[in-house]
Amino acid sequence: MVNVVAYIRVSTSGQGESGLGLESQREYIQRVAQANDWNIVGEYVDVVSGKLALEDRPEGAKALAACKQHNAQLLVAKLDRLSRSVLHIAQLMEQVDFKVATMPLADKFQLHLFAALAQQEREFIAQRTKDALAALQRRADAGDEVAVKKVQNRTQALEKGRAVADITAANNIRMSKVASYQSSIEPHLKSCLHDKVKTLQAVADCLNRKGFRTPRGSEFNATAVRRLMLSLDLPFPKAE
Numbered sequence: 001m002v003n004v005v006a007y008i009r010v011s012t013s014g015q016g017e018s019g020l021g022l023e024s025q026r027e028y029i030q031r032v033a034q035a036n037d038w039n040i041v042g043e044y045v046d047v048v049s050g051k052l053a054l055e056d057r058p059e060g061a062k063a064l065a066a067c068k069q070h071n072a073q074l075l076v077a078k079l080d081r082l083s084r085s086v087l088h089i090a091q092l093m094e095q096v097d098f099k100v101a102t103m104p105l106a107d108k109f110q111l112h113l114f115a116a117l118a119q120q121e122r123e124f125i126a127q128r129t130k131d132a133l134a135a136l137q138r139r140a141d142a143g144d145e146v147a148v149k150k151v152q153n154r155t156q157a158l159e160k161g162r163a164v165a166d167i168t169a170a171n172n173i174r175m176s177k178v179a180s181y182q183s184s185i186e187p188h189l190k191s192c193l194h195d196k197v198k199t200l201q202a203v204a205d206c207l208n209r210k211g212f213r214t215p216r217g218s219e220f221n222a223t224a225v226r227r228l229m230l231s232l233d234l235p236f237p238k239a240e
Contacts, residue, residue, distance in 0.1 A: 003072035004099065006032060007045040007063045009081045011050065025077035032101040033075065041070045050084050054092055067096050084122065088107035089115040179213050186232055188212060194237055200225045216226060 008025045020047065033040050043061040044066070054060040067074055071079035076082050077115050083089055088106070092098065093108055100106060139147035157189075185207075192206035207220045214224050229235070 002038045003034070003041045004038045004075040005063050005066045005070065005072045005082065006033075006040050007054075007060065007074055007076050008043065008045045009050065009057070009060075009076075010045075010047050025081065029075055030076035032099075037065060037090050037102060038099075039073070040075070041072055042066045045141075050080060052083060052086050055095070060190040064096055075101065077101045077113065078105075080118065080171050084119065085116045086112070086119050127138070178215065181230055182228070185212055185228070186234075187233060189232065193234060200229075203229075 004027070006029045008022055010021045010025075026043075029040070032038070042063070042065040046057045046059040048057050048060075052060075055064060063074060076080075076097050076098065077100075079089070079102075080094060080222070082098065090112060094110070096206035098111075100111065103110070103114070134172065136147050136150060140151045165171070186205065188210055192203050192210075195206060197203050197206060203225045204222055207225070212220065214220060218224070
């Protein structure tokens with residue numbers, strides 16, 4: 001029986017949270033594994049751009065390591081879940097054997113050829129889009145009211161998209177900082193909790209004596225401790 005490591009990638013956190021794209025990929029993978037009697041020994045899911053090489057993605061690197069550990073092949077639903085770059089695909093072929101659920105019988109040559117054709121088609125589409133937008137802008141510059149409205153709508157959509165992207169990026173940075181802070185203070189909070197303290201204020205006093213401060217730089221109080229304990233799911237130790 002062939003061992004395979006399932007790898008799934010979605011590009012946005014929205015897709016990851018809703019399952020849109022994620023579940024369909026999993027269904028492809030499970031269906032082809034069952035049909036070919038392949039043994040899925042692990043599954044890894046990334047929410048990242050396909051522009052990153054597989055080994056540079058958090059879960060992608062783990063999937064590659066799992067392939068080596070279990071002497072397994074990498075299995076994806078579609079080739080573009082690995083990469084949209086022919087170069088990345090070619091480099092990956094030197095690191096690991098992989099299978100694609102939508103074309104399970106394809107060999108390395110066929111996969112490489114398909115990747116090259118897909119990249120060429122994307123480049124053609126990008127150029128056609130660029131030419132169409134340039135023509136639209138020329139008509140707008142010449143006073144075509146319909147073209148002017150279309151350009152305005154597109155500009156507004158782009159600005160809205162950039163604003164959403166900026167907010168998402170800022171939230172991701174904030175959450176990363178919160179996670180890092182909580183990870184660093186967690187062992188010290190646990191130490192205080194096991195130091196026979198019985199109240200939130202006693203825990204706050206313990207953390208303050210250790211020199212720790214809240215993310216905003218203030219001394220801990222009962223409310224701040226309560227929020228931190230809830231975030232880390234840390235209760236008071238049960239009395240012996």
